[in-house]
Amino acid sequence: MRAEQRPAGQRGLSYLELVATAAILLILASTVLPLARVAATRQKEIELRRALREIRTAVDRFHTDAVELQKIGTSDVPLGSEGYPKNLEMLVEGVAQVNTLGHKLKYLRRIPKDPMTNSREWGLRCYQDAPDDDSWCGSNVWDVYTKSERKGLDGSPYREW
Numbered sequence: 485m486r487a488e489q490r491p492a493g494q495r496g497l498s499y500l501e502l503v504a505t506a507a508i509l510l511i512l513a514s515t516v517l518p519l520a521r522v523a524a525t526r527q528k529e530i531e532l533r534r535a536l537r538e539i540r541t542a543v544d545r546f547h548t549d550a551v552e553l554q555k556i557g558t559s560d561v562p563l564g565s566e567g568y569p570k571n572l573e574m575l576v577e578g579v580a581q582v583n584t585l586g587h588k589l590k591y592l593r594r595i596p597k598d599p600m601t602n603s604r605e606w607g608l609r610c611y612q613d614a615p616d617d618d619s620w621c622g623s624n625v626w627d628v629y630t631k632s633e634r635k636g637l638d639g640s641p642y643r644e645w
Contacts, residue, residue, distance in 0.1 A: 522637065528599045529636055535596035536645060539606070539628045542575045542591035543568065549589055550579070566611045568624035600632035600642055607631045607643065 497505075550567040569575055572595050578588030595604045607629040610621035632642045 525637060531599040532630060532642065532645065535598065536628060536630075538592070538596055539572070539575075543625060543627070546575060546579070546589075546591050553579075566624055566626075568611055568626050570624055572606065572608070572625060572628070574625075598630050598632070600630045600634065605631060 546569050547567045554567065572592075575591040576594060578590035580588050595606075597604050598606060607618070608620040608625050609615075609617060609627040609629070610624050611626040612621055612623070613619075613626070629645065630642045635641050636645070
């Protein structure tokens with residue numbers, strides 16, 4: 485029956501119209517869900533790259549400052565660390581700089597969270613370690629990586645980023 489032919493008390497959709505509408509919504513939802521998952525993964529990858537860049541920049545700044553301060557003998561960076569921090573917490577706590585101000589040089593406000601593992605635990609590499617080592621020598625921090633075993637959207641393992 486057409487809408488014009490229906491009596492006043494029988495307004496609404498027919499069963500066929502409801503089934504067709506539900507089928508269209510189901511098809512649309514099934515195409516949107518994978519796109520939403522890819523977008524969420526892409527956002528986590530962006531956060532991972534930003535966190536790695538932040539930590540690596542702090543380690544490099546620490547090293548540059550440590551080498552300069554060791555030249556003039558005004559730093560408490562331990563000898564044998566190659567001028568790198570002994571752990572990530574050292575970037576947050578800071579290193580005492582012996583000068584007229586007597587302040588500490590700090591490089592991070594806090595250790596960034598790894599978005600792939602949802603923790604602040606990072607894989608660490610020493611200056612003496614091989615680039616693909618999974619074990620940390622424990623004497624300094626030269627590089628960091630995520631402990632996630634998953635692969636990125638580009639197919640490369642997150643650990644290699």
